Amino acid sequence: MKKNKWLPYLFVAPYLIHFVVFVAFPVCFSLFLTFHKWNIISPVEFVGTTNYSRMFNDRMFWKAILNTLKFLVIHIPLQLIFALALAEFLNRKIKLQGFYRAAFFLPVIVSGVVVTILWQQLLAFDSGIINRLLVNIGFGKVGWLVDPDIAMGSIAVMATWKNVGLYVILFLVGLQTVPPSYYEAAEIEGASHWQKFRHITLPLINPTIFMVVILSTIGGFSLFIEPYIMTGGGPLNSTLSSVLYIYKQAFQYYHMGYSATLGFFFALLILSVIIIQKKYIETND
Amino acid sequence: MSNKILLAFIVLIFFSCERSVSEQNGLLFWSSNNNREIEFAKEFTEKWNKEHPNQMVRLQPVPEGQSSEEVILAAVVGKTTPDIYANMWQGSVEMYAKAGVLIALDSLEGFTEFITERCGKETVKEITSSDGHIYQVPWKINPIMTIYNRTFLSKIGTTEVPLTYSEYLAAGEKVKEDSDNDGYIDKWLGYTSVKVIWYERFFNFYSLYIAASDGGSLVKNNKAAFNNEHAVNVFRFLQKLYINQYYSRERLSAAQDPFIAEKVMTKWTGPWEIEHSEKFKTREDFDFDFSPMHVPDDHTGPVYTYADPKNIVIFNTCENPQVAWNFIKTMINREGDKVFLETSGQLPRRQQLEKDSLFSDYFLKNPKVVKFAKQANYVKGVDNCEVIVEVFDIISQEYEACVIYNKKSPEKAIEDAARAVNVLLGNNES
Numbered sequence: 001m002k003k004n005k006w007l008p009y010l011f012v013a014p015y016l017i018h019f020v021v022f023v024a025f026p027v028c029f030s031l032f033l034t035f036h037k038w039n040i041i042s043p044v045e046f047v048g049t050t051n052y053s054r055m056f057n058d059r060m061f062w063k064a065i066l067n068t069l070k071f072l073v074i075h076i077p078l079q080l081i082f083a084l085a086l087a088e089f090l091n092r093k094i095k096l097q098g099f100y101r102a103a104f105f106l107p108v109i110v111s112g113v114v115v116t117i118l119w120q121q122l123l124a125f126d127s128g129i130i131n132r133l134l135v136n137i138g139f140g141k142v143g144w145l146v147d148p149d150i151a152m153g154s155i156a157v158m159a160t161w162k163n164v165g166l167y168v169i170l171f172l173v174g175l176q177t178v179p180p181s182y183y184e185a186a187e188i189e190g191a192s193h194w195q196k197f198r199h200i201t202l203p204l205i206n207p208t209i210f211m212v213v214i215l216s217t218i219g220g221f222s223l224f225i226e227p228y229i230m231t232g233g234g235p236l237n238s239t240l241s242s243v244l245y246i247y248k249q250a251f252q253y254y255h256m257g258y259s260a261t262l263g264f265f266f267a268l269l270i271l272s273v274i275i276i277q278k279k280y281i282e283t284n285d
Numbered sequence: 286m287s288n289k290i291l292l293a294f295i296v297l298i299f300f301s302c303e304r305s306v307s308e309q310n311g312l313l314f315w316s317s318n319n320n321r322e323i324e325f326a327k328e329f330t331e332k333w334n335k336e337h338p339n340q341m342v343r344l345q346p347v348p349e350g351q352s353s354e355e356v357i358l359a360a361v362v363g364k365t366t367p368d369i370y371a372n373m374w375q376g377s378v379e380m381y382a383k384a385g386v387l388i389a390l391d392s393l394e395g396f397t398e399f400i401t402e403r404c405g406k407e408t409v410k411e412i413t414s415s416d417g418h419i420y421q422v423p424w425k426i427n428p429i430m431t432i433y434n435r436t437f438l439s440k441i442g443t444t445e446v447p448l449t450y451s452e453y454l455a456a457g458e459k460v461k462e463d464s465d466n467d468g469y470i471d472k473w474l475g476y477t478s479v480k481v482i483w484y485e486r487f488f489n490f491y492s493l494y495i496a497a498s499d500g501g502s503l504v505k506n507n508k509a510a511f512n513n514e515h516a517v518n519v520f521r522f523l524q525k526l527y528i529n530q531y532y533s534r535e536r537l538s539a540a541q542d543p544f545i546a547e548k549v550m551t552k553w554t555g556p557w558e559i560e561h562s563e564k565f566k567t568r569e570d571f572d573f574d575f576s577p578m579h580v581p582d583d584h585t586g587p588v589y590t591y592a593d594p595k596n597i598v599i600f601n602t603c604e605n606p607q608v609a610w611n612f613i614k615t616m617i618n619r620e621g622d623k624v625f626l627e628t629s630g631q632l633p634r635r636q637q638l639e640k641d642s643l644f645s646d647y648f649l650k651n652p653k654v655v656k657f658a659k660q661a662n663y664v665k666g667v668d669n670c671e672v673i674v675e676v677f678d679i680i681s682q683e684y685e686a687c688v689i690y691n692k693k694s695p696e697k698a699i700e701d702a703a704r705a706v707n708v709l710l711g712n713n714e715s
Contacts, residue, residue, distance in 0.1 A: 041361045041384040126469065126535045135467050146479075146534050148690070231536070234481045236690055237682070252483075253675050254358075254380075 033260035040254050051261035061262060063237055064245040065269070067152060071241065072220040074156035079216045080209070083164050087171030088197075101172075105165035112162065112225040119158045120145070120230050145231055148238035155226045155239055163219065167212045174208030175201065210281050214274055221270045242266050311341030312609055317353065317372035317595075318346040325628040326371065329616045340608045347372070361386050361600075368603035369613060371424060375412070375594040375666040376673045382420040383671050388599040389418035393610045403617065405636040412596070414669050415507075422597040422613055423634040425625070427555035428660040429492040429591045431579065432562070435572040437550035446576045450522045453579045457531030460550050474531035475551040476543045481685050483677035488553050490684055491677070492591040493519045496578035500589040500665040503676055507710050511680075512703035518581055520695035523688040534689055547571075553578065555593055556657040560630065575656045592664035594634060619643055630654070632661050672709060679705045 009016075034052070037045045055061060090101055107115060122129050123144035131141040144154040182200045191199070202209075223241040227233055233240035233248075246266065250259035316326035323346050330344040345367070350356035353372060360366045361381065373381075381387050390396045397419070401409050404423050412421050433446060441459035445452075457474035464471050478485040494501065498515040526532040533543075543549045544558075545565050552558070562573055577588035597617075599609045615621055622633035623643050632654075638644055639658035648655045667673055680702050687698035 039380070039384075040358060041381065041386060120536070124535055126471070126533055135469065141469060143534075145536065232480050232482055234479075234685055236686060236692065237481075251355075252678070253672070 030260040030263060033257045034264055036257045038256040040256060044257075047257065051258045054258060055261050055265060060237070060240070061242070061245060064240045064242045065266075067238065067240055068221060068223060068242045070152050071156050071159075071223055072217060074153055075159055075220050076213060076216045078156065078160045079164060079167055080212060082160060083167035083171050083212065084209075086164065086168045087175055088201075090168065091172060091175045101168075104168050107162045108165040113229060115162050116158070116226050116229040119161075123154055123158075123230075146235055148234075148236045151231055151235055151239045155223075155230060158230075159220075159223070159226055163216075167216070170208055170212055170215075171205065174205035178204045206281075210278070213277055213281055217273060217277060218270060221266070221273075311343050312369060312603065312605070312612065313367040314342050314344050314369040314612070315347045315367040315371070316344060318349065319629070321629040322372070325625055326616075328624065328628075329621065333612050333615060337612075340605075340612075342369075342612055364602065366600035366602050368605075369597065369599055369609050371597040371613075371616075372595050373421065373598050375421065375596055376670075378412075378421045378596065378598060379414060379669045379671050379673070381598070382414050382416070382418070386601050387420040388601055388603060388606045388609075389420060390422065390599065390606075390610065391419040393607055395614075396610060399614060403636070404634050408634065408636075411666055412669070420598060422617065424595060424597045424617060425629075425631045426592040426594045426634045426661060426664060426666075427557060427631060428657050428664050429488060429553055429555055429593060430575045430577060430657065430660055431551050432544065432554050432558050432573055432575055433551045434544070434547060434549075435574060436570075437547070446574075447579070448576060449580055449582045449584070450518075451582050454522075454525055454529070454531070456550070457526065457529060461529075461531055470530050470533075471548065473533050473543070473549045474526065475553075476533060476549045477553055479534055479536055479685070479689050481678075481681045483674055483681050486677050486681050486684060487591050487593060489523060490519055490680060490688075492553060492578050493522070495589045495591055495665050496580050497584065498589075499586065500663075502668050503680075504668045504670045504673070504706070504710070507670075509676075509703035509706035509710070511706075512699055515581075516699045517695045520684070520687050520698055522579070522581075523684075524691060524695060527689055528691055544573075545571075556630070556632065556654060559651075559653045575653065577660065587663045588660075589663045589665055590660060592634070592661075592666050594664075594666040623647070632657060634661070637662065670710075675709055676706050679709065 033044075035046060035048060037047045037050075086104060090097060090104070094100070121127075123131075125131060125141060125143055125146050128144070130144065135141060143150060145151050178201060182204075183196055186196050186200060222243055224243040224247065227239040227241050227244050228247075231239045233244050242262075243266075246259050246262045249255045249262060314326065314330060316322050323344075326344050330342050334341050347353045347370070348356050350359070354374070354377060357366070357370065357373070357377075361384070366386065378387070397409070400419070400423065408423050409419070412423055413419055437460060438444065438446065441456060443456075447453040447456040453474070460472060460474045461470050462472035463469060477489040491503075494503075494511065494516055497519055498513070501513070501515060502510045504510055527534060533549075542561075542565065544552045545562060545567065547567075562571065578590045580588055597613055599606050599613075603609050616625070617633065619635075619641070620643075622635050622638075625631070625633050626644060626647055630651075632638065635641070638661055639648060639655055644658075648658060670676060683693070683698040683702040687693040687695055693701070
């Protein structure tokens with residue numbers, strides 16, 4: 001009897017231990033740090049709400065948030081449109097369908113660092129293949145990564161290329177759940193391709209669209225590897241993402257308390273955006 | 286059955302702990318994980334252990350990590366620091382000293398006299414912490430100089446190496462070339478990293494600033510000390526290099542070295558470039574040499590530069606710092622420095638190195654290193670400031686805005702950087 005009493009706890013112990021060590025403790029410790037100054041090697045010092053007031057006056061942090069939002073504004077629509085168009089294409093009966101599906105998914109499983117370095121070579125101003133091609137066909141060079149007005153757009157395109165395969169798979173699943181009888185009925189009524197897509201496909205894959213937007217948003221807010229490797233946050237801090245800024249505060253300057261504060265605020269911001277998206281995108285149609 | 290497993294587990298833990306306790310005998314010495322430095326450290330550790338069987342030293346290369354700085358930081362937090370660590374960047378020492386994890390070496394017998402004789406009074410002054418103590422042993426340096434391609438130089442019709450700002454800029458006009466006629470420059474006067482990351486400023490702004498100001502400071506008495514004509518002139522000089530397209534704004538990570546590819550005539554770099562260029566040169570008669578950092582036209586006297594110093598520290602976990610210092614002394618005395626130079630190809634921080642007969646054989650065999658040895662008499666490290674990394678980062682931000690993108694005047698950029706540094710130092714003080 002006694003053995004039975006502890007058995008359930010034993011079964012859930014791996015999850016509980018993982019939760020306590022890797023979720024509950026870090027979150028609680030981060031919250032504790034937001035009220036303290038700590039450079040890892042010196043003793044923790046209580047500073048009250050100084051980190052919070054510093055955050056609201058930190059222009060660089062707000063610039064980083066703005067940069068991240070700029071990235072999202074370009075990245076999410078691109079991701080949605082391309083993923084949906086490719087999924088629609090791959091859902092048809094075409095030759096080498098399996099090959100194309102695997103090819104589009106390939107960048108997702110390749111290391112982000114490798115992909116980023118390759119794109120850095122492609123987009124280089126003087127020696128990049130894209131600029132060489134542009135010059136050969138009579139156009140001027142474009143400062144893909146060195147022009148502050150263009151750099152974030154270049155990173156958004158690269159990130160879309162890297163991640164689109166995953167969302168293609170999600171949309172493919174969504175498209176295959178639409179009952180063919182709906183399309184057959186619409187065809188009998190004389191509906192065009194666009195009408196079928198607009199009035200049947202889109203409403204029925206709404207949950208998938210919602211999921212893709214949410215995942216893209218969370219992924220987009222976590223933008224780090226691309227600017228860290230491609231631009232280091234430059235030129236002129238135009239690609240300094242929020243996570244990159246938090247990383248710099250923590251591991252370059254060892255402002256652990258301040259970076260924890262930024263991290264907390266940023267998590268709340270993501271949560272707010274997701275709630276708003278849920279309200280406006282998710283429908284019960 | 287389960288009790289037996291539990292017992293076996295406890296025994297296993299006991300023995301694993303026992304092993305680590307037994308390993309803690311003697312001093313633990315972490316060298317850098319560069320093969321040549323390991324070889325050097327091994328030779329001296331073995332020699333010491335043979336002569337001092339009661340004061341054994343255990344050598345271990347610094348454990349692998351993303352960077353040695355991170356590993357040291359983790360060791361400090363976990364209180365698993367070695368007794369001796371050789372290869373600490375001078376700028377990191379103040380932070381550890383303020384945290385109270387380093388031994389004040391000037392309290393050890395014979396330290397100050399030995400170091401003053403080896404390195405000179407100026408170096409001793411440079412490494413003295415803001416609290417008046419010394420927490421680091423000046424060990425090795427890699428002075429930053431200008432490497433230039435002689436073939437390029439003769440192509441522009443001169444054998445005179447450009448040494449001043451005006452001469453260098455004039456050379457830039459002759460060197461820049463659009464060799465494939467696509468409307469874009471593909472031969473440049475030089476290249477220096479455009480990355481904003483703080484340490485990249487060692488190889489452009491900071492070395493040039495030290496040269497222009499004869500070893501000036503960035504931070505003095507806890508205030509920014511670089512809002513002066515030297516810093517402004519350096520920014521203006523660098524800005525002109527980009528405005529006139531003598532330098533490329535390209536980020537060249539993972540691309541071929543433009544100096545080796547002969548796309549640029551010059552580069553600001555350290556002595557490691559000698560071996561690198563010899564190893565990767567694409568033609569046998571690739572001809573290069575070194576000159577000092579560029580200076581303002583009215584500059585007189587010797588040209589200073591950044592030393593890129595790496596030093597040795599003793600952590601406060603060391604139970605016998607005097608023995609640790611006695612061991613370090615064997616590595617950095619004249620004989621030790623000679624072996625270090627021969628093994629690693631790096632310069633020990635010893636005054637008048639090039640005039641010492643003990644080292645002359647090495648310099649005869651490696652004539653290109655002589656210029657660095659002579660330069661070693663006119664070098665500076667970094668100021669002892671706990672937040673020196675942030676100071677460099679602030680300067681880097683302004684460097685990008687002014688020098689690379691011409692969005693600010695040099696005066697405004699330096700003024701803004703100095704103001705931000707003063708705010709930072711004020712915050713840091715509170």
